[in-house]
Amino acid sequence: MNMSEETEEKQCNFHEMELDDRILKAIAKLGWQTPTLIQEKAIPLLLEGKDVLVRARTGSGKTAAFAIPVIQKILNFKQTASQQEIKALILAPSKELCHQICGVIKDLTIKCSREVRYIDVSPQVDLSVQKPLLVEKPDIVVGTPARALQHVKAGNLNLKKSLELLVIDEADLVFSFGYEDEMKELMRNLPKIYQAILASATLSEDVKNLKNLVLHNPVTLKLEEPELAPASQLTHYHLNAEEMDKATILYALLKLHLIRGKTIIFVNTVDKCYKLKLYLEQFAIPTCVLNSELPATIRCHSVDQFNQGVYDVIVASDEKALEAPTDSDAARDVKKSKRRKDKESGVSRGIDFRCVANVINFDFPLDVNAYVHRAGRTARGNNQGSVLSFVSMKEKILLDKVETKIRYGQEDVSVFKSYQFKLEELESFRYRAKDAWRAVTRIAVREARLKEIKQEIFNCQKLKSYFEDNPTDLQVLRHDKALHTVRIQRHLADVPEYIVPATLKSLAGITKTRKRRREFRGSESSNSKFQVKKSNPLLSMQFEGFGKKKKKSS
Incomplete structure (x- = not known):
């Protein structure tokens, strides 16, 4: 019997895991x-009460892998409990990840929301705002280690008497985000006996240290799978380009709709980023x-x-990779930075x-793990995805390191495909791109941030009452000096047909669109709305990924 046949025979479905009907209904509603x-392997072990390192x-579905058994065990506790108590503490290194975990819990408890209550304490509001919510003793408390410790010290969170479950998500980031001291102090305020779960994308030294601190005789679930989705699901491309070439190509790709879908x-x-x-x-x-210097509310709102589709393109700075760079010059640059960053923020992780x-690496990541986690933002679940990396001469050595790391064990197979793009055909785009790129000066960036x-x-909200009492202060802010902004030239919003290379016109739908527009203008048909719809190629074309575009262009 081969391994695939054995796996098919042993596959365990949700309804075979002895889960509550209310959880099964929520899972069914989620589709x-x-x-x-990982869910198939982890859920039964956690329901048995074992400590697990995932x-x-x-x-791969790690969040649901621990959220489902946590909710099930709380429902079990409710059957014999005489009073309301905090039973589970879920810790994550960033506010965004805490927000995401609460979203999963909300979806899974939609049929038992009265029985299982949760609170996210990660938002940086005053402790007194969250204290009344904690006094009600929700079943699940979600937060960062630092925030949870603040509530423990303030006497708002008493975990020694009632805690049964401790979950740490993205465990490999907890220490690297600077939470080592908080974790050690927090552990002193937990009961001696509890069930613990560590979930992580990698098994680093930090995870091993955290494992010794938190877990007791754990089961380690290390799935024999690559760190990224398989080549059949995720395609990697690279394109050699320097800074100005990167800007020109990105402009052409987005403006001619050569890339489709969220990016x-x-x-x-x-x-x-700015x-x-x-x-x-x-x-x-x-x-x-999206970056670590933005307030948490803005970051969560942007995500x-x-x-929700308000934006199709998001520009994210992954400066967390700069904390431990291999390059000494990069290390010096980090030390020079005096800007206040939120250590409870993560962009590429979680x-x-x-x-x-699509994921586009405008700047190639500074280490292999950063590439893995950036690429992990796409091709999630069963969805297809593509990663296009712009690589300058200086970044070529970084590309080689990533190539070696993610070969999937096949020494002779190249992971990165060369993205065929004739840069010389974009000379007309380059003039526009060069002017626009130079227009974004350091002063313009600074003023945009201000x-x-x-x-x-x-x-x-906190300052609204202050401004009501001090209207002159608000006027000073509103009538401050005019911000230096980049001058918007309206003609740049349109792409004239004459600057589009002939080889790209069919891909971008330029020729077809212009022809249909001329036909529409000359037509006296009463069915005008229908013709306008047909003249827009974006209404009938679907995203085809980098690979198919490349084949067509060649």
Whole structure:
């Protein structure tokens, strides 16, 4: 009997795991037909009460793998409990991940929301705001280690008497985010006996240290699978380009709709994040930004808007990779940075960006793990995805390291495909791109960030009452000096037919669209609305990924 036949025979479905009917109904409503591999292996072990260390790649369903048994065990406790108590503490290294975990819990408890209550304490509001909610003793408390410890010290959170379950998600980031001291102090405020679960994408030294601190005789689930989705699901491309070429190609790809679907563009610094946003705005390409210097509310709101389809493109800075760079110059650059970053923020890790079709590495990541986690934002579940990496001469050595790491054990197989793009055919685009790129000066970037901070001040609920009492202060802010902004030239929003290379016109639908527009203008048919719809190629074309586009262009 081969391994695939054995796996098929032993596959265990959700209804065979002795789960409560209310959980099964919630799972059915979510459309989860069968458990993922990690869910199939982890849920029965956790229901048995074992300590478990779960290692599985990003997008494999780890959150549900621990959330389902936590909810089931709480429902079991309720059958004999005489009073309401806090039974589970779920810790995660970032506010965004805490928000995401609560979203999964909300979906899974939709049929038992009265019986199982939860609270997210990660938002940075005053402790007194969350104290009344904790006094009610919700069944599940979700938060970062630092935030949970603050409530313990304030006497709002007493875990020694009632806690039964401790979950730490993205465990390999907990220490690297600077939570080692908080975790050790928090452990002193937990009962001696409890069930613990560590979930992680990698088994690093930090995870091993955390394992010794938290777990007792655990079962280790290390799935024999690559860190990324298989080649049949996730395609990797690279394109050799320097800074100005990167900007030109990105403009052409987005403006000619050569990439379709939701796209995350990764850069390595916060300033580059804003520079790219201001650059794309000149061509009427709407984007939102995500980085560790933004307040948590803005970050969560940006992710929600991206997931809801308000934006199709998000520019994210993955500066966390700069904390332990291999390059000494990069290390010195990090030490020079005086800007206040939120250590409870993560962009490439943990956040569940939904239905991402493409990841573009405008700046190539500085280490292999950063590449893995960026690429893990797409091809989640059973969805297809593509990663396109722009690689400069200086970044070529980093590409080689990633190539060696993710060969999937096949020494002679190249993971990265060369993305065929004739840069010489984009000379007309280059003139526009060069002017727009140079227009985004360091002053423009700084002023854009100041504008964002002001906007946050105006939207801050805490300051509304202050401004009501001190209207002159608000006027000073509103009538401050005019911000230096990048001049928007309206003609840049349109792409004239004459600057589009002949080889790309059919791909972008330019020729067909212009021809139909001329036919529409000359037509006297009464069915005008229908013709306008047909003239728009985006209404009838679907995202085809990088690979198919490449075949067509060649």
